[in-house]
Amino acid sequence: MLYSMISRHDFEAAINCAHEAGRRAATSGLNAPLGAALLDRVAEVWDHIEAALRKAYQFGVEQAQDLLRTAVDQAENLLREAKARAESVEQQLQERLQGYLSGLLDRALQGVRSALTVGETRLGLVGIDVSQKITLTGSLKVSISELVALTGAGELTVVARYDVPGVIQQ
Template sequence: MIAIGLLDRQGFEDALAHAGALGAGGDDLAGLSAPADGGFLGKLSEVWESIERALREAFVHGAERATAARDAAVALAERCMEEAGRRARDVHQALLSRLQDYVGTLVDTMLARLRPAFAVGGSDLTLDSVDVNQRISFTGSLKAAITEVVALTSSGELTVSAGYRVSRS
């Protein structure tokens, strides 16, 4: 059993890029009460950049060193929601959507790392089954969501059991 899987820089950057692109054009963010205009997208971009800084700090240095960046991202997100007035719900929804997309892409990246086959002695074993156990936290709070995602980036856990069988030619 392999007890640890490592997320590499490319997988991390891909997850950030995928999430950052969500709604960048204003047309692929579901659940908004009105179309996303330039002002809305600018504020969303500013908050997301702050969240990205916290995630980068957590990825490289761990959750403890990312605390200040995480707290700054939470404060900026909350301030942005307060200043958004009637669009506060939309800011909230857009940020939660990006965070969900980021986590989903990270999970997909880690699952893609499963080896489809390997050799043991003179036998080839191929992937036959996969079981995944994932802890899911339910929250609508941006503070809780950002905190959880920073912690996941630093040292998240996804339990995967892969079954292999001897290949028959």
């Protein structure tokens, strides 16, 4: 098993994926697009979520607890304020959270080497197993908390299997 850390570059790429997911969700996929005022509020809530993710990334999940609580409170307040549009607002936020998670996973997989050399033998990649328990549920509180925990102290395990090309395993 090989381990690697989430680099600042990887983290920023995942944040960018969340921003892109938010832009896509704002223009498609919703039953009726959100108005400018609600989109602005979604962006404000995302700023709180992003602040919690950044603090967790840099200082750990414990140091991000206050920002996490603020982000969750802001998200829940927005859902209450949105009333009839709450489902669309929630979808907007979930799309961003999923974009961030997908970005992190993609960056982790990009770090897997396609081959290893051990002594004189070159081993080629034959498979990858990814293991991470994270729940993006209907609860924004749980989803936001899970992503902050993953960013600050979580473990995404990528197990790459290598073998000598052309050798048949028994």
